Amino acid sequence: MKHGLVIIGGVAAGPKMAAKARREDPDVPITLVTDEAVISYAGCGTPYYLGRTFDQREKLLVRRPEDFGAQNKVTMLTGHRATQIDPAARTVTVVELASGTVKVLPYDQLGLATGARPFVPPLPGLPAEGVFTLRSVTDAFAIDDYIDLHHAHRVVVVGGGYIGLEVAEQFRERGLEVTLVELMDQVMPRFDVPLAHAVKAELERLGVEVLVDTKVEAIDVDHRNRVTGVKTSRGPVSADLVILSIGVRANSELAREAGLAIGPTGAIAVNERQQTSDPRIFAAGDCAEQRHLVDGQPCWIPLGSTANKQGRVAAVNMTGGHETFPGVVGTSLVRIGQLNAGGTGLLESQLVRAGHDYETVIVPQADRPGYMPGVGEVTLILHADRATRRVLGAQAFGPGVVDKRIDILAVAVTAQMTVDQVANLDLGYAPPFSPALDVVITAANVMRNKLDAKTASVTPHKLLAEPADPQRVLLDCREVTEWNGGRLPGARLMPLGSLSERCGDLDPSCAVVVYCKGGLRSAEGYRKLRRAGLKKVRYLDGGITAWCGDVEH
DSSP states (O other): OOOOEEEEOOTTHHHHHHHHHHHHOSSSOEEEEESSSOSEEOGGGHHHHHTTSOOOGGGGEEEOHHHHHHHHTOEEEETEEEEEEETTTTEEEEEETTTOOEEEEEOSEEEEOOOEEEOOOOOTTOSOBTEEEOSSHHHHHHHHHHHHHHTOOEEEEEOOSHHHHHHHHHHHHTTOEEEEEOSSSSSSTTSOHHHHHHHHHHHHHHTOEEEOSOOEEEEEEOTTSBEEEEEETTEEEEOSEEEEOSOEEEOOHHHHHTTOOBOTTSSBOOOTTOBOSSTTEEEOGGGBOEEBTTTOOEEOOOOHHHHHHHHHHHHHHHTTOOOOOOOBOOOEEEEETTEEEEEEEOOHHHHHHTTOOEEEEEEEEESSOTTSTTOOEEEEEEEEETTTOBEEEEEEEESSOOHHHHHHHHHHHHTTOBHHHHHTOOOOOOTTTOOSSOHHHHHHHHHHHHHTTSOOEEOHHHHHHSOOOTTOEEEEOSOHHHHHTOBOTTOEEOOGGGHHHHGGGSOTTSOEEEEOSSSHHHHHHHHHHHHTTOOSEEEETTGGGGOOSOOBO
């Protein structure tokens, strides 16, 4: 008897599995089980619904269960929770939540798309009315209703990852007062320091109070158990709404209890065909591990784009075909106010942790010619392996077009390209779209110069981390008007045009770090100082644009 496919889970991977499986096999029986009333929704759009970017709830609902079931000939068991998998008997036990009715579903192939769940720490005061997580449209609708019902206007967002940042920004768009609390010493803790610094500055420009290096210790409530604020390591913060956005964990318990292998990340271990340790059981989406294409290591980067790709691969293999999902490079994007940001490949913290011998450059540049309307700056961070010259990762931020540059470099990282190959990419050029030499090309050339020892530079956060040196000279090679607008503390002014004549004023034995606005003039200043005989010279990567410390006026 042919039992067909049972798929557990909705949102992205589950419906993708079911729809693709139906296209692959028009006759196979398919049953989709989910404990929610909806099966497919735009979870990444929930912050923008809360910020009133749009206010029609139905826009978040991608597919209605009845329509999806009819169009794809799928038996829909919404409001049903899978409680047990018996791999030996090839059955799944499910419970109808409304009635408590237990059903046992036999399967030939099983697909797991159980997703992820928000992490909620055991804080004193929890659970409390007015404290929410944001993972689903159901959460978003409940938060929206709570704001309207209780006239909430003071919000504390706990956690400075993607969702926390987007929620904070969107609540400001809605006119609410917002405090963002982050345990680590920067928002976007996984990202490089200059990007995180720029994001924090933009949040503060929007009016968000940002508390980094701050621990939430408890939730304060009133006599009705309704939230009134949070206790933090810096003192109390009042609030009539709290969003816990501390992170998510893979929903892998059902798989673990069934004896399936769980990977080092805590997600379900799968091979490139999305098979688990049981060849008849497949997993895709936020519950499944991935392989990082840069270092080949297991990783877990839960994104809807990955879930859809993995679901498609699983469906092909569940219906007798052969398809593989090679892995990810961790490409991601975010917009905060007027700042666009994104990254791909390995971050600096990951490179350090893994012991990579790498080099970094930071290059700010306009995203199109300066005479074009709407021009915006993009600051690109590029990491490359010193020995192989392979691009290991990149990040970009600024008001300019960031996604295009990150997508180009995602391809470069995936294809294991060297900076020399990237420097000669035949990218599209026309003034409405980019300058003649795009920032991607410029950054690759800057990296080539650095790897070839034609220049020497230091990134802002590494300079700040160096021990204090009273003999070191910070040399500003900008013009006087730029200097008057703000400079590095303790810097000396020597405009680039006068550098050749005035470099004799510098002690040849002293260490010099020359800087400008973005790096172009200071790289030239570096060459002039070296030609003049100074030995200990570096220029500041990214200049004052990427500076992460104090500025003197």
